[in-house]
Amino acid sequence: MFDLFKIGFLTVTFADLLDIVIVSVVIYKIYTLLKGTIAAQIFIGLMLVLLLSFVSQAANFRALSFLLNLVTEIWVIAFIILFQPEIRRLLVFLARNPFFRMLVKPDSPGAADIIADAAFELSQHQHGALIIIIKSTGIRGFTETGELLNAKLSKDLLMSIFFPRSPLHDGAVVVRNNIVEAARCTLPLSSTTSVNGESLGMRHRAGLGISEQADVVSVIVSEETGSISLAENGQLIKGLSKDALRKRLTRAIKIPAIKGWRGLIEHYIKAK
Numbered sequence: 001m002f003d004l005f006k007i008g009f010l011t012v013t014f015a016d017l018l019d020i021v022i023v024s025v026v027i028y029k030i031y032t033l034l035k036g037t038i039a040a041q042i043f044i045g046l047m048l049v050l051l052l053s054f055v056s057q058a059a060n061f062r063a064l065s066f067l068l069n070l071v072t073e074i075w076v077i078a079f080i081i082l083f084q085p086e087i088r089r090l091l092v093f094l095a096r097n098p099f100f101r102m103l104v105k106p107d108s109p110g111a112a113d114i115i116a117d118a119a120f121e122l123s124q125h126q127h128g129a130l131i132i133i134i135k136s137t138g139i140r141g142f143t144e145t146g147e148l149l150n151a152k153l154s155k156d157l158l159m160s161i162f163f164p165r166s167p168l169h170d171g172a173v174v175v176r177n178n179i180v181e182a183a184r185c186t187l188p189l190s191s192t193t194s195v196n197g198e199s200l201g202m203r204h205r206a207g208l209g210i211s212e213q214a215d216v217v218s219v220i221v222s223e224e225t226g227s228i229s230l231a232e233n234g235q236l237i238k239g240l241s242k243d244a245l246r247k248r249l250t251r252a253i254k255i256p257a258i259k260g261w262r263g264l265i266e267h268y269i270k271a272k
Contacts, residue, residue: 112249115158115249119131119228122158122162122221125226126222128162131173131175132175136215142188143185145186146174151179151180168183169184172207189209190205192205203222204231206218211234212234217249219245230245
């Protein structure tokens with residue numbers, strides 16, 4: 001690798017410059033995600049300790065380097081333990097990035113039609129339902145709280161599960177790659193209790209809560225009104241028709257084909 005320039009006894013190569021740029025972008029992205037939280041202040045402190053540790057090692061201050069390395073190790077562990085929600089949001093953000101999602105096999109578009117038809121049928125009978133469609137990152141911890149099925153997705157199966165007298169109708173159904181992984185799953189509740197002045201029930205809060213923590217789409221059918229809602233990326237959309245739900249599900253779980261670097265760049269820009 002050829003040299004770009006020298007600063008005293010330090011030789012800077014193109015790889016060094018690229019490395020600095022990548023690390024700077026990563027640190028900036030992490031800070032923007034944590035900005036406005038207590039974790040952001042801790043993160044700045046951690047970066048300062050790392051910088052001071054680097055300087056002490058470059059100056060060969062052995063005692064200071066030993067103490068700073070010890071503090072850094074303890075600080076990193078404390079950071080992970082105390083700020084799990086922020087770290088979880090960061091990982092979900094990375095999983096939702098088009099560059100990462102291209103590596104993950106999405107649900108077949110046929111799942112959108114099946115789920116939309118089932119949701120519409122359930123809404124006509126005012127049978128409450130909560131269907132979680134996994135886009136990329138799995139939710140194994142929540143799936144294991146229910147009854148594991150691993151059954152092929154079908155409208156009749158969803159109708160049977162959410163029939164009021166069915167022992168599986170309470171809780172959520174988890175769908176992945178046209179497979180119903182589990183039913184009667186317990187999900188985390190969102191801290192949001194109302195949207196546009198309307199109170200949210202437990203089913204809506206659960207569907208919204210899981211969309212805040214994982215890369216999923218939640219389809220909620222109200223037992224009281226029969227209305228159909230969709231939650232994605234922590235946002236709740238209420239009052240959807242069957243066609244509107246089908247279009248949103250198709251768009252959410254289907255990644256378009258990307259041809260060449262140009263297509264990759266255009267897809268990333270559109271996603272932003």
